[in-house]
Each structure stands twice: as structure tokens, then as C-alpha cells.
Amino acid sequence: MTRRGSAQRAWTTAEIDRLRDMAGRIPVREICRNLKRSRKSVEHAAARLGLSLRCCRTRLVWCDECATWRSALDRDGRCRVCRMREQLAGREAACAEALAAMTPEQRAVYAESEALRATRRFDARPRPAKRESCPMSRYERDKAQAEYLLDLEKWEYRRLKLPYDAAKTRLRRMREVTGTNPRKK
Ligand SMILES: [Zn+2]
Structure with missing residues (x-):
């Protein structure tokens, strides 16, 4: 019409x-x-x-907790980086608690077994860098910006996930020493 x-x-x-x-x-x-x-x-x-109408459709959402654009938020309005940060803190607290609950003998056994293991090598990937370029259009600029933010999210998540997994393993070993692994009962 x-x-x-x-x-x-x-x-x-x-x-x-x-x-x-x-x-x-x-x-x-x-x-x-x-x-x-x-x-x-x-x-x-x-x-x-001479304007391009092409529009960058990568949708990012704002996480209030870390004040950053993220790929998604959970039901509580938090991104996966913020959630993982909290989970890591919880796991580390559980490790400290388990260690405190050990008898001096158990602690010695555990410390010895840990010392025998090779130092855990955390993947030290460099923080993604913003690419310096002169994009042709707003579309390209927005797209590059969105890609950068997604890379950064992945990197930040990984940086928390690795120590989280390590703490999980530590907790398991401590429970092996004390024989309190709830799953084995
Ligand atoms: Zn966040």
C-alpha cells in the first residue's frame, strides 16, 4: 500500500x-x-x-553486578562470570572448612600428597585485546565491539572456572584423606 x-x-x-x-x-x-x-x-x-542501514544484531545484556555487557543473564539477573565468582568463593570456603576440620595427622598426609603433585598450571591466556582498526561503518564497529565483549566474557569466566575446578579436586582429596566423602557412604 x-x-x-x-x-x-x-x-x-x-x-x-x-x-x-x-x-x-x-x-x-x-x-x-x-x-x-x-x-x-x-x-x-x-x-x-550514503548511510548503511545494516544493523549489528548481536544482542548483549547488561549485568548490574559487574557493570558489563554480557551474552546472557540468569533468573537473578547475573551473568555467568558473576555466578562463577560466587561459586568459586563458596568452594574455597568449603576447602578452608575441610582443612580446619582435619586432625594434624590427616593434614600432614594431605599436605604431603599435595606437595607430590606437580604445580597446577593455570592457563595464562592473555586478556583479549581490543582490536585497533578503523572500521568502515557503524555496523562493523558495533560488531567488533560485541565480539570483543564476548571474548572478554569467555576469558573472565575461564579465569574463575579453572581455580574453581582445582578447589573441587582439592576438596575431594581432603575428603579421601579424612574418609568423609559423602558420596562414598
Ligand atoms: Zn556480571
Whole structure:
């Protein structure tokens, strides 16, 4: 359905400014709704102004706890990095508790067995770096930014997950020494 009147309505300077601001940042459908113009009209104007309407669709969500854009949040509104940080703290507390509950003899046995093991090597991957480049369009810039944030999330998660797994193993060994592994009962 094309209405001749609306198709030919001239673009005001204010509308052009708004189009420049929205192009590539929000989906075309929303731009049309915002400007109360047809898709054809918006596409024409964008082409005339040399603006790309291609919009980065990688959706990130804001985690209040770490004040960062993340891939997803759980039901409590926390990202997986924040959740893992808490789980790691819980596991480390459990390790400290288990160690405190040991008799001096058990502690000696445990310390000896730990000392015999090779030092755990944590994967020291470098923190992802922001790529310095001059992207052509807002779309490319937003896409690069989203990819960087996702890489960073993966890296931060991993940095917590490795000591978390290590603490889990330590706890298991302590329970082997004290014979209190609840699963073995
Ligand atoms: Zn978070």
C-alpha cells in the first residue's frame, strides 16, 4: 500500500539528522516507526545520504553486578562470570572448612600428597585485546565491539572456572584423606 502523499513527503533537516543518528544502530523497522515513514522512503533517503542501514544484531545484556555487557543473564539477573565468582568463593570456603576440620595427622598426609603433585598450571591466556582498526561503518564497529565483549566474557569466566575446578579436586582429596566423602557412604 503506497500513498503518494507520504512517499513524496520531503525530508526535513531534523529528520535527516535523526536518520543519521539511528542508521546502523537500530533496526530499519524501528527507524521507520520512529520517523513515521515507509521502509522505501527510509531506504531511499539512506542511500541518498550514503548511510548503511545494516544493523549489528548481536544482542548483549547488561549485568548490574559487574557493570558489563554480557551474552546472557540468569533468573537473578547475573551473568555467568558473576555466578562463577560466587561459586568459586563458596568452594574455597568449603576447602578452608575441610582443612580446619582435619586432625594434624590427616593434614600432614594431605599436605604431603599435595606437595607430590606437580604445580597446577593455570592457563595464562592473555586478556583479549581490543582490536585497533578503523572500521568502515557503524555496523562493523558495533560488531567488533560485541565480539570483543564476548571474548572478554569467555576469558573472565575461564579465569574463575579453572581455580574453581582445582578447589573441587582439592576438596575431594581432603575428603579421601579424612574418609568423609559423602558420596562414598
Ligand atoms: Zn556480571
